[in-house]
Amino acid sequence: MQIIVTGILLGGTYALIALGLTLQYGVARIMNLANGETFVAACFIAFWLFTAMQINPLVGLLVIAPAAFAINWAIYSILLKPLVDRAKNRGMLEVDSILATFGLLFLLQGLMLLAFGGSYFSYTFLAERFMILGNPFGLNRVVAFGAAVVIAVGLYLFLYRTRHGTAVRAVAVDPNSARLVAIDVAKTAAFAFALGGALTACGGALLSTFYTFNASMGVVFTMKALIIVIMGGVGDIRGAVLAALILGVTETAVASLIDPGLTIAATYALFIIVLLFRPQGMFGRQTS
């Protein structure tokens, strides 16, 4: 039982890491390699708000999320829009966006190194015992999980129950046909990219309450997010959440029952199995 709860909590953490990327990659078609840097930048902002101004990271989200939204909107319209306009097909956009965001990765990392230096950062927030079914868990992880649930459900309702969300999904499925039904594809893609950035930043701020981080760690999070997004099916949040939970529970079960040394092996074994049997991801559509 404890294994399942620990695993689900870890799955929530992973969902936070991956949800933003699934929007950016699935809808805006931008393979954002700087995803992890956005994540770590949010860790730093949350850290700074907490240590310098005693602002609770949960309250800090109110600042961090809109700021990340605005910044990512700007990044999309200034840096990425020209690439989208000149790309002749999806493959070309993917290559161009990978190269552009690869550069962005180093820019963001450099800025963080300049501002905060390279050492480790962490702070204590809600590192208290929280009992679930008689077993102790970190309250900060439970809070992060709760936030992940709220974000995932909110996102689901938005995408599947609102007009605007339907437009976003339409762009994810087929940008060319979406244009035919009077959807402003450019604006919708920019919105999805910005929203993805804001979600990533929320994830970073929440994770900073229990992770020790430094300016060079972004790539770790990008890798994890990529695995989850591809496993779940590009652009589908249900797939990403499910993949995150499966990974969380599997890793915890392997660590508890077999050996903690095999968690990474288990992750990649799952990844390979999914790729072998459903190359489009668990919820992904077959591309024609």
Added chain:
Amino acid sequence: MIRRTFIALAAGAATLAFVGHAAAQETIKIGASAPKTGPLAAGATVSHWPNIQLWVHDVNERGGLQVGDQQMKIELVEYDDRTSAETAVQNIQRLATVDKVDFIVTPYSTGLNVATAPIIARYGYPHITTSAITDGVEEFAGRWPNSFWMLGTSKELAEGTAAALKKLHDAGEIGNKVALVHVADAFGLELAGAGKPALEAAGFEIVYEASYPLGTQDVAPIISQAKAATPDAFVGFSYPGDTFALTEQAQIQGLDVGAFYVGVGTSFPAFAGRFGAVANGIMGAGGTNPDDEKIKEYRARHKEVTGADADYWASAVTYSGLQVLEQAIEAAGTKDREAVVEAIKTGTFDTVMGEVKFENNVNRNLWTVGQWKDGVFYGVAANGIDGAVEPVKKDGWE
């Protein structure tokens, strides 16, 4: 117009040449290559770079190094190796051939030091490592006679841990059951490999043993499995990220042990900053004698010049290594690398860590285990150094 430009250029070049010539007589060029980015940048930012900064500041403030009958100020050339062995090797090559530095500062970490040792040996620079810890030191010292190893061996560090636990056991403070976990890379494997027999020889029984991949911070299952084995002591040969994560999980799950040891990172000032009073009684790799006058003065200067606190392990060793280089150059009275290597081999040096001398190029006087007490990390086990305090039992997590 063209002619005037030419004259201006020629004048400029002449001035430069003159200044360059004048400066060359007064400065000694020292090169440094270590991580400023990449996975090890964080550790290097705490223990490595600030000490180079402090040392250059200290020496230049004194007026420079006394080389023969000349006082030479230090001119530092620094490069980022991006935590990559290939880049580190290229950096050393560049320092030697393009910048033509007179001496180099040791690279950071075991891996990067071993990777660069052959090329440093080829150029004949004295190579005084202060952040490499491996059981290969004797072999390496034999293979590269210009290399010196100050941070000891994994075996010494692991045996120190066993010795500190044994003291607690002998005093009747803890039982004999130990949970042993380690990070699955060269450092963790070597320490666990040496630590297990050392603990068993000291009469301990290992009730839980596990390794985890590098970079793991989700350690809840490890602590809960360790807890299920009801150990009396917990030993984790860990890196900073996991050191913090293991400690937080142990606190949350209330791991009831009389001794809690985690590896690298425990001695960082950030550790006490994060855990506050909970850190009391936690043991980790390293240690110093914070009551020692020299260490006190060094820590105060470190804070003043670099703006950050020194850590309680590799920081002082790194600074001492630079002092060895400084005193060896002054003793040899020349920039000749061979003569300086010889001076290091035979000399005795007065450093912030006390007297340092090398036996077959290896420093044997080391702190191995420290323990937090009210925001200060006291050495509780050492080889060949006085001033260790008795370890105390970890008293709960509240």
